[in-house]
Amino acid sequence: MAVLIKDVAKAVGVSVGTVSRAFNGYSDIREETKQAILAAAKELGYVPNLNAKRLSGKGCQTMAIILAGFMADRGLTDELVIKMLRGACRYAITHDMEFAVYVLSSEQQKEKSFEQFCGEHSLTGAMCFGLKTTDAYYENLKSSQTPCVTVDVLVEGKNIGYVGTDDEGAFAEMTELVLSHNHKRVVFLNGRRNATVCARRLAGLEKALRSRNLTLEENYYTDFNAERAQEIVSEYIAQHGTDGASVFMCASDLIALGASNAIRKSGYLTGKDFAVTGFDGLHIASLTDPAITTINQNMEEKGYAAAEMLHAIIDCRRVPRQRLIPYTVVRSESVGFHH
Structure with missing residues (x-):
């Protein structure tokens, strides 16, 4: 039988609300009480409901990495995507964030707006990679209230950031x-x-x-x-x-x-x-x-910078909303001198 939050509360001798507030990071819980709750939860094998935690607005922030048109776009190679994801995850794991990856086609974007998608998945923000100017989300983002950072495609909007290459x-x-x-x-x-x-x-x-x-x-x-x-x-x-x-x-x-x-x-x-x-x-x-x-074009740094910018926008910190990542010219013998 699954262990419930009330079981943890009973073991510690506190209310269910106190256990919930301890797991959601509220500061009005005494440290010794919090530690007792965590110890009891571990001993009983209780796992907090992450969706409830996200909805409470406390604790780990969950954001999406939306790969727009990934299955159909030959320009989005596996290596580019992996490097971008690695950069975003490198930032996330050091800042108490989680990224959920979603693959959405141009047709799927027409079924639900960007705001609807984020609301249904309890997302605090998103990064968009592979977006085209003909996609529905390109227009949705211009008036979006949900923070978003686009990679390589500039979208002008109040809550939108951009990371790209010159x-x-x-x-x-x-x-x-x-x-x-x-x-x-x-x-x-x-x-x-x-x-x-x-x-x-x-x-x-x-x-x-x-x-x-x-x-x-x-x-x-x-x-x-x-x-x-x-x-x-x-x-x-x-x-x-x-x-x-x-x-x-x-x-x-x-x-x-x-x-x-x-x-x-x-x-x-x-x-x-x-x-x-x-x-x-x-x-x-x-x-x-x-x-x-x-x-x-340093895709891993693009991913890291996009995650960093998204985090700042969500936290209402004033940061530049457009950033170009430095590129490097890699020379080889494929360009010889023409006689």
Whole structure:
């Protein structure tokens, strides 16, 4: 038979309310009484009701990490998600917080508003990763009363924070690196049309090209699909050979891997006949031959910063509501000097 809260109260000789207040962290309980209650609960095998604890507004705060479109979005790789989750959990375990992870498709977001979802799950706030500007939650968050921090997609709202990367600056810097190796004709293998990060990366690339009075050869959308990128590059090389663009700049490392495969299967060498760059800093990009020159956007730090900002917003602390996490350009031999 399950041990009830009244059993703990009877063992200690206090009221049920006193036991409840002790478990919910109220300060009006004498320390010796609290310790007696905890000892009795342990001896009897009593486990407090966490949902009741959350609803009381005391003790551990529970927040959600919402992975929007995770099952359908090829841009959300396992490694990016794991790194982001690791960062958020690293913050949570040192600040008496819990994170529950939910995967919600664009269709599911239409069934219940963000406020409804948080209310039904007794959440004090949420982080959103993988959100698209076409998602229902993108609009919901603008007027939300429940605190939320979005990762990579900026949403303006009273209770909303944002953590991201300077995608435009990062891609401009990567483009400058490519141009310094005498590459002048560039093809961009983009991600998804309605992704704000893709638009910002394209803007950075074109800005750097304009500074050299150059224009982009082609902008292909791959939907973050490595196989689609491989098809596009194979077709491009079959049509132009080495007389066309000399570099394929990619919106993600997975796209870059697809491009590099196409170059190899077409009988050419990455880093010698064609240059390839990526974006994300995935471990697998360092294992190819040659390794892919990329941007490490430090996803673990993004997760940590998002959790930290969410905690501050929930506690009504005044903190900057927008934060860009520093990136690193990871150079390798996939960008060779063009003769």
